Amino acid sequence: MRIGELAAAAGVSVRALRYYEEQGLLASRRSAGGHRHYPESAADQVWLIQQFYAAGLSSKAILAIMPCIETGEVTPEALALLVAERDRIDRQVEGLASARDRLDTIITTAGTPSCTGHPYRPAG
Amino acid sequence: MRIGELAAAAGVSVRALRYYEEQGLLASRRSAGGHRHYPESAADQVWLIQQFYAAGLSSKAILAIMPCIETGEVTPEALALLVAERDRIDRQVEGLASARDRLDTIITTAGTPSCTGHPYRPAG
DNA sequence: CTAGAATCTCACGTGAACGTCAGATTCAAC
C-alpha cells in the first residue's frame, strides 16, 4: 500500500509516517520513481509505534525496542531499557491515578448541595 | 521563604517557579528590592502543579482548575474541564497499561531458557 | 497523451516547559 493509504488505515498523518522512517522506526520499499510502498502489516506496526509514543517512550527507546518485538531476541541492554521503561510507566500510572483522584474529588464535591448549580456567587 | 529555598523544598528549578508565576499558577509577594517571597504553603502548591503537569494537563487547564482547589467553588466551565481531563486521564491510563503489558510480555519472554543470556547471535 | 491527484525532498515553523547566558541589582554576613 502507498503512504496515503497507510496513513488513513493507521489514523496518522503522512508526515508522521515519513518521520517514523526518518527515525528508523518504519521501513519501506520504494518504487522506481521513489514512492514508498508498505505491506499490510505496516498498519499494526504504526499502531504500536503510536502506542509507545503515547506511553511516553522516545523515538530512540522505541527504536531500541522494536527489534525485540519483531525478532523476539533481547539483548541485555534492551532488556534493561525495557525494564526501566516498564517501571517508569508504573510510576507514571501511579501519578496519573493520584491526579485523577484529585480531580474526581473536586468533581464529586462540586455535586454537593451547598455548591451545585450557581457558579461562583460574587456577593452571596 | 525565598525562591531558591522553595525550589529546593519543592524539588524544581528556580526557572520553573518563575515560569509558573508567568503562567499565573503561582503568586508571590515582593520585597522592596523586587525579590520574590513565598509562604510555606507554596511548596505543596508547587507539588500539585507538578503533579498536574505530569498528568498531561496544560498550563491553561491547571490555571482554570487551581481556583477550584483553593476556594472549592466550581463554575460549570471548570466542571466540564475537570470531567474532560479526568476522562482523558482514564483513557491515558488504559493506554499506558496496554503498553506496559506489551513491554512486560517481552521482558518475561526474554526470561525464557531459549532466549536468555547471549545477545543477538549474528550467525547462530 | 495529458490533466490532475498523490508523492517526493528540502527546510523552516510550532508549542510546551523550561535551560541558559548576560548584565544589573539586591540581600545576608562579616
Added chain:
DNA sequence: GTTGAATCTGACGTTCACGTGAGATTCTAG
C-alpha cells in the same frame, strides 16, 4: 561598608513530534 551569593529581568536556545508550504516529480484515470 564591602564582598560574594542570591535574585532580578529580558531574551535567545533546546527538544520532540510533527505541521506546513515550496517546488519538482511520479503515478493513475480517461
